[in-house]
Every structure is written in structure tokens, then in C-alpha cells.
Amino acid sequence: MTAITLTVNGQSVNAQVTPRTHLADFLREHLLLTGTHIGCEHGICGACTVEINGEIARSCITYAVACDGAEVRTIEGFDDDDLMARLRQAFSEAHALQCGYCTPGMMIAARDLIRRKGGLTGAQIRTEMSGNLCRCTGYVGIVRAIERVMLARPTLSLPTASPRKPQLGPAPGPQPSGSTAAETKAQSATVRLKDASAGAKTGTTPRLSAGSAKKRRRIKVETGSVEASGGATRLTQAFVLEHPRVEVWRLMADAEAVARCIPGMHLDGPLVDGRAAGRMEIALGPIKASFAGEGLVVSFPNEFRQVITGAGGDRKSGSSASGEVAYRLREEVGPAGEDLTRVEVELSYSLTGPLAQFSRSNLVRDLVSRVGENFAQNLDARLSMPDGAEIAPARLGAASLMWRVAVDRIRAGVSKILGRPPS
Amino acid sequence: MKPVAFDYERPRTLAEAVRLLSTNADAKILAGGQTLGPMLNLRLVQPTLIIDITRIAELTRVEEDGEAVTLGACVTHASIEDQKIVDPSNGFLAEVAHGIAYRAVRTRGTIGGSLAHADPAADWLSCLMALGAEVLLTGARGKRRIGVADFMRGALDTELEPDEIMDGVRIPKLSKKARAGFAKICRKSGEFADAIGAVLHDPERGVLRLVAGATQGRPIIIDPATCPIDMNFPPPLGPVRKKLEQSGLAADVYELNIHMAAIARALDKAHAQ
Structure with missing residues (x-):
């Protein structure tokens, strides 16, 4: 629990909150103060709109602890506000509410709009108000109500600008030292920190690397079309390695070696009868997941083809994933007559559980081609070091097949759930 | 949904924030929280520690020198929209800021948070790539400066090291005669863009740059060095289309056309200035 002090509707409030308590719940x-409604609870619907230091904000994605020292105004705090009184009257006259759930957020956002801008017409009002959703779809009445007050705006005495010092960052921003309750905590908390150098990572080694930088070549990876159907996503990739097929096959037939070339892949132990347990770690921006499970490798040496299937679950998110990677090696001859190998990869994977709620495919190509590039680079690095013993397990910031999941999640999270871009 | 329990720290200095970040493996920086907040609520992100950097005075600084204006990373979109900052762009930044999400998001969402998150559809990425801006990073090993175009490695992936914080953005000043345009195509206003076009023509500084943003990965940058166009404005669209095709948009005609449309609209807006 963290102690906070803030002003709500003009009254000073002291409270103990857990950091994860958002302002709306608080x-x-x-x-x-139940006039603040919670609709989507991830920042899309606008029902929870309040004012923080005079600017409207979503209280469901603002944490109470971050409002230590702030001035919060909820719908209950506008009882004596002239402009809000006009809006209330207009909302009533124009039938601008049906179930009333979006109304507190609508009114706070509308008041802010009229305060800031004059002379807006219907279409402009709709655009400006598009961050507040009405599930009854009663927008006609809402826009009409706002239009009426907007028309009367020149005759109204508008709220005067806040006497506060203008702030450039999210409110409440920097405070005088020790002025708020949580400040004291933040300072004392530094005691438990270790020396910064202890935790610092060394150098700026590229995260996508495995193996020696000396032999590094850029391997161009072609990514074919991406198809999603029946919950599974399929795609193809191909790249050319400057090594004879026999050599490439020797490496690629060794599933453990291949696993070490896949960013984020860890096997728990050696393969037994083509089976192995392991996990795939993903770090996509702030999202981290680790799918633990089992894989099966089936080789078709006559065709220089191998199929790896796997399935696993991420305990943290309660999601599970399954996938298949099939690759085939084809001989090619380079411009100078050298033996090359074209690696054709077919991938498919599907997800269930929370991580799979969202689907959006337009980021797939970028991610997957980066995964493929990374994988290809790592294979190439391994092939260029015949003993290969000293190549570190692949590690990266950027790729694993599961990345796509996380990205879809974020994008859809932001698109479908949040309904708006990250900011 | 509610976030998982996390610890919360509110450093007062950048050095303290870097120290917290470099000594806590599962820490996450919180600026405006307009993307992180939803991700926390959905439990997409489950950090053990949240480091709130909005109380660090340095991160809302506005600095000006002969060539550029530097904005602290925590400057909000609304502050830019309301022109509370020194504007290097003759009003262009304010126009772009006004189009980001919704007002209740812009009042807390920050320019640095948006860039650090590196969603391909983020307005600032494309806009600032067109303007040739740089980000300023501070880590345990010191400070560095890197162009926005090089900073973003791919969708949600940047050059930020695990112990680094973006502390500001350095935006070059446009010449008086510079023309800049920005257009995005969304299914609903405030939504994620399906396509973004950003254009800068600044003949005095010898710059013509077009950006196709909201692709699946890094925005595509088009300039006379990488595409057969010269400094004349507006540039012919044929070579631009060719460049987009070569940059990965050829496979999907809709993607190609919508990005061309966004660029054409951005050029129209820039032309009109």
C-alpha cells in the first residue's frame, strides 16, 4: 500500500492504495463517487472520463498512485458549474441519453470541448467526441445537445483558465520535494537498490546476434503471403545459404542445433525418439511470455525435408500455442559455380487463450521476416563455424514465431479493445 | 480486468530512474500510460515494478538552439496540440498532435512514450521520420543520440537497451518556406491508422522526404537518395509507388493503394500551405 494525498472535487483526500488500483476504482x-462509470476498462469507451488538473483523462488507465498531488474532478464536482448546467439542460431537451451509462463521460468531454473550442459544427463535434462511445448509439441526440450549447457559446461565461502553472507533461507532474505522500516512499525505496553497475548490461551488442560477428553476412529472406484461416496462420519463407546442401542438411537435421538458432528457443534436454521438451521465450516490447511444451521432429532424409511440430502453454497468460515448421533444402548453383542451398520453410501456428483473443495480420510479414532473417543469420553463422561449439544460444529482442502473437495482441488490444493508437 | 500487483516507484531524477531500471529485470517505464495502462489492465504486461517518470522535471523540458528544438520525452500530445512548446515546424506538429487518438488520451500520452513503444501506426514515428528528428537516450553507460529512422527496428522493437530511457526528442527547425503534410486513413477517427503519409519539402535545407507509415513494420522512407525523384515538388508518384512495391507492399494491392492514397493526401496538404 502506498499513501497518497490528492484533491477530489475540491476536498483533500488521504488514502492508502495499492499501486495497481486505477483512479476510477479508487x-x-x-x-x-459512483458517477464515474467504468465501461471497457482499457481506455477506449470514455465512460470513466474525469478531469485531472483541469484536463480530461481516462480514469481507468490512470493509476490512483500516479495522481498523488493531483486535483481530480468527477461528474459530482460539476454540480455548480454553469457550463455543465447548460449541458445538462441541453442533454435533457435533446434526449441525449438513453441508458445513461456513457453520460457522465460524455458530459465531461463535451464541456471540455466547448471550453476549448468554439464554432464547431455537427461533423466536427462528432470527430472531437469520437473518444466517447454510446452503446445505445444515441449519438444524434448527444451531438444535437452539444451543438446547442456550442451555438450559445459566445453568450456564455466560460470557465476561466486554471491558475496553475501550465504543465507540459501528464498531470500532476514534478512536485516540490517531499510535497506528497508517495514522494517519501519513492525516496526511501532507493535504499534497496544495488549499485547501478551491477545490473548494467555490458556493451551494446546487437540483440539479434548469435555467433561470430566476423563471418556475418546479410541473408535475404523472402516472405511469401500470410494466410490466416481456422485459427491457424500459415506462411512461407525462403532464403539461400552459401553452403552446399549436404552441409546444411547435416546441421538442419540436428534439431537441437536448429533449436539453438531459433531466437528464444530453449530445449530442456537432448532429443529422445525425436521428442524433446523445451520452451520458447518471447519479449515483445513490454510483453513477455514463455511457452513451455513438447516438440516432435520427423526427418525425411531422402527429400532433404524435416517437419517439426510443437505445442506449449504460457503459464502467466494462460495461453497455449501449437505450430509446425516444415523445411526443405534445394540445391542451387551460385554465379561463380559455387554450391548453394535454398531453404524453403513453411510455417503454421495457432493460439488459444487470452493471447489469442485478437487477430490482426498486417504486422505479420515484418515480424516473421525478421524472425526468418535472424534464424537464417544464425544458421549461416553456425555453418561458417564447423565446430560450432562456441556459438551462444540465439537470443534477441526481436523475434520468435510467437512474436506475432504478441503483436497481434497489442495491435488488436489497441485497435479492438483500446480502439485507438498507442500514444 | 485489473493489472497484476506491481511495485511503484517515482524517481525525481533521470539518474535514479536509470538506476531503478538497470537493477530490476522486470521493470517497466510508465510515462503517460495511455498504451501501457490498457496493456496492464489486460495483463498483457505483468511487470514487477512500474517506474513512473512523469515527476522528473528534466523530461518536460523545452530547449532551443540554432538548428533544433528539443522536447523532453514526457511532453504530452496535448501540450504540442495547444502549442505550449517552442514550435520548430511552423504549426505542423500541432496539426499532427491534434489527430492523435482522442483529447482525453492526448492530455496524458507523451511523445517519448509513443516513440519508445514503436507501434508502426503511431503518428509521431512517421511524422518525426519525415522531419528528420532524433531521439535522445540515457542509460547506465551514458547518453546517445540516434535518428528516429534508425531508432525503430521493427514493430514494437527499438534500439533502446534494457537499461536505457528515452529522455527527449530533437526536432530540426524547418525553414520558412518548408512545406510539411501529414495524412492518415483510419476506419474511425482516433483509431489506429490503416495508412499514414508524411511529407517534408524543405528546399532551403535540401530536404525532400516522404514517409509511408502504419505498415506492418518500420515506416518506409522515400527520398532522392533512395528513389529516382529530384527536389522538385510535388514529386512524381510513379517512382514513389515503385519504391513502396519494392519495400514490401507489392504483395497486397490494398496495402499499396491505401499507402499511396495517404501519401497523395499528405502531398496535397503540403502543397496547399
């Missing part, structure tokens, strides 16, 4: 559960 207002509703701790202060019983």
Missing part, C-alpha cells in the same frame, strides 16, 4: 470504491 473514486468509486474508496470514495463512493
Whole structure:
């Protein structure tokens, strides 16, 4: 629990909150200010809109602890506000509410719009108000109500600008030293920190690397079309390695060696009857997941073809994934007559559980081609070091097949769930 | 949904924030929280420690020198929209800021947070690539400066090291005669863009740069060095289309056309200035 002090509707409030308590829950559960409604709870619907230091904000994605020292105003705090009184009247006259759930957020956002801007017409009002959703779809009445007050704006005495010092960052921003309750905590907390150098990573080695930088070549990876159907995503990739097929096959037939070339892949032990347990780690931006499970490798040496299937679950998110990688090696001859190998890869994978709620495919190509590039580079590095013993397991910031998952998640999270871009 | 329990720290200095970041493996920086907040609520992100950097005074600085204006990473979109900053862009940044998400998001979302998150559809990525801006990074090993175009490695992936914080953005000043345009195509206003076009023509500084953003990965940058166009404005669209095709948009006609449309709209807007 963290102690916070803030002003809510003009009254000073001291409270103990857990850091994960968002402002909307704090207002509703701790202060019983239930006029702030919670709709989507991830920043898309606008029902929870309040003012923080005079600017409107989503209280469901602002944490109460971050409002230490702030001035919060909820719908209950506008009882005596002239502009809000006009809006209330207009909302009533124009039938601008049906179930009323979006209304507190609508009114706070509308008041802010009229305060900031004059002379907007219907279409402009719709655009400006598009961050507030009405599930009853009663937009006609809402826009009409706002239009009426907008028309009367020149005759209204608008709220005067805040006497506060203008702030450039999210409110409440930097505070005088020790002025707020959580400040004291933040300072004392530094005691438990270790020496910074202890945790610092060394150098700026590229995260996508495995193996020696000396022999590094850029391997161009072609990514074919991406298809998603029936919950599975399929795609093809191909790249050319400057090594004879026999050599490439020797490496690629060794599933453990191949696994070490896949970013984020770790095997728990050696393959037994073509089976192995392991995990795939993903770090996509702030999202981290580790799919633990089992894989099976089936080789077709006559065709220089191998199929790896695997399935696993991420305990943290409760999601599971399954996938198949099939590759085939074809002989090619380079411009100077050298033996090359074209590696054709077919990938398919599917996901279930929370990580799979969202689907969006337009980021796939970028991610997968980066995974493929990375994999190809790592294979090439291995092939260029015949003993290969000293090549570190692949590690990266950027890729694993599961990345796509996470990205879809984020994008859809932001698109479908959040309904708006990250900011 | 509610986030997992996490610890919360609120450093007052950048050095303290870097120290917290470099000594906690599962820490996550919180700026405006307009993307991180939803991700926390959805439990897409489950950090053990949140480091709130909005109380660090340095991160809302505005500095100006002969060539550029530097904005602290925590400057909000709304502050740029309301022109509370020194504007290096003759109003262009304010126009772009006004188009980001919604007002209640812009009041807390920050320019640095947006860039560090590196969603391909983020407005600032494409806009600032067109303007030739740089990001300023501070880590345990010191400070460095890197162009926005090089900073983003791919979708949600950047050059930021695990112990680094973006502390600011350095935006070059446009010449008086510079023309800049920005257009995005969305299914709903404030939504993620399906395509972004950004254009800068600044003959005095010898710059013509077009950016196709909201692709699946890094925005595509088009300039006379990488595409057969010269400094004349507006540039012919044929070579631009060719360049987009070569940059991975050829496989999907819709993607190609919508990005061309966004660039054409951005050129129109820039032309009109």
C-alpha cells in the first residue's frame, strides 16, 4: 500500500492504495463517487472520463498512485458549474441519453470541448467526441445537445483558465520535494537498490546476434503471403545459404542445433525418439511470455525435408500455442559455380487463450521476416563455424514465431479493445 | 480486468530512474500510460515494478538552439496540440498532435512514450521520420543520440537497451518556406491508422522526404537518395509507388493503394500551405 494525498472535487483526500488500483476504482470504491462509470476498462469507451488538473483523462488507465498531488474532478464536482448546467439542460431537451451509462463521460468531454473550442459544427463535434462511445448509439441526440450549447457559446461565461502553472507533461507532474505522500516512499525505496553497475548490461551488442560477428553476412529472406484461416496462420519463407546442401542438411537435421538458432528457443534436454521438451521465450516490447511444451521432429532424409511440430502453454497468460515448421533444402548453383542451398520453410501456428483473443495480420510479414532473417543469420553463422561449439544460444529482442502473437495482441488490444493508437 | 500487483516507484531524477531500471529485470517505464495502462489492465504486461517518470522535471523540458528544438520525452500530445512548446515546424506538429487518438488520451500520452513503444501506426514515428528528428537516450553507460529512422527496428522493437530511457526528442527547425503534410486513413477517427503519409519539402535545407507509415513494420522512407525523384515538388508518384512495391507492399494491392492514397493526401496538404 502506498499513501497518497490528492484533491477530489475540491476536498483533500488521504488514502492508502495499492499501486495497481486505477483512479476510477479508487473514486468509486474508496470514495463512493459512483458517477464515474467504468465501461471497457482499457481506455477506449470514455465512460470513466474525469478531469485531472483541469484536463480530461481516462480514469481507468490512470493509476490512483500516479495522481498523488493531483486535483481530480468527477461528474459530482460539476454540480455548480454553469457550463455543465447548460449541458445538462441541453442533454435533457435533446434526449441525449438513453441508458445513461456513457453520460457522465460524455458530459465531461463535451464541456471540455466547448471550453476549448468554439464554432464547431455537427461533423466536427462528432470527430472531437469520437473518444466517447454510446452503446445505445444515441449519438444524434448527444451531438444535437452539444451543438446547442456550442451555438450559445459566445453568450456564455466560460470557465476561466486554471491558475496553475501550465504543465507540459501528464498531470500532476514534478512536485516540490517531499510535497506528497508517495514522494517519501519513492525516496526511501532507493535504499534497496544495488549499485547501478551491477545490473548494467555490458556493451551494446546487437540483440539479434548469435555467433561470430566476423563471418556475418546479410541473408535475404523472402516472405511469401500470410494466410490466416481456422485459427491457424500459415506462411512461407525462403532464403539461400552459401553452403552446399549436404552441409546444411547435416546441421538442419540436428534439431537441437536448429533449436539453438531459433531466437528464444530453449530445449530442456537432448532429443529422445525425436521428442524433446523445451520452451520458447518471447519479449515483445513490454510483453513477455514463455511457452513451455513438447516438440516432435520427423526427418525425411531422402527429400532433404524435416517437419517439426510443437505445442506449449504460457503459464502467466494462460495461453497455449501449437505450430509446425516444415523445411526443405534445394540445391542451387551460385554465379561463380559455387554450391548453394535454398531453404524453403513453411510455417503454421495457432493460439488459444487470452493471447489469442485478437487477430490482426498486417504486422505479420515484418515480424516473421525478421524472425526468418535472424534464424537464417544464425544458421549461416553456425555453418561458417564447423565446430560450432562456441556459438551462444540465439537470443534477441526481436523475434520468435510467437512474436506475432504478441503483436497481434497489442495491435488488436489497441485497435479492438483500446480502439485507438498507442500514444 | 485489473493489472497484476506491481511495485511503484517515482524517481525525481533521470539518474535514479536509470538506476531503478538497470537493477530490476522486470521493470517497466510508465510515462503517460495511455498504451501501457490498457496493456496492464489486460495483463498483457505483468511487470514487477512500474517506474513512473512523469515527476522528473528534466523530461518536460523545452530547449532551443540554432538548428533544433528539443522536447523532453514526457511532453504530452496535448501540450504540442495547444502549442505550449517552442514550435520548430511552423504549426505542423500541432496539426499532427491534434489527430492523435482522442483529447482525453492526448492530455496524458507523451511523445517519448509513443516513440519508445514503436507501434508502426503511431503518428509521431512517421511524422518525426519525415522531419528528420532524433531521439535522445540515457542509460547506465551514458547518453546517445540516434535518428528516429534508425531508432525503430521493427514493430514494437527499438534500439533502446534494457537499461536505457528515452529522455527527449530533437526536432530540426524547418525553414520558412518548408512545406510539411501529414495524412492518415483510419476506419474511425482516433483509431489506429490503416495508412499514414508524411511529407517534408524543405528546399532551403535540401530536404525532400516522404514517409509511408502504419505498415506492418518500420515506416518506409522515400527520398532522392533512395528513389529516382529530384527536389522538385510535388514529386512524381510513379517512382514513389515503385519504391513502396519494392519495400514490401507489392504483395497486397490494398496495402499499396491505401499507402499511396495517404501519401497523395499528405502531398496535397503540403502543397496547399
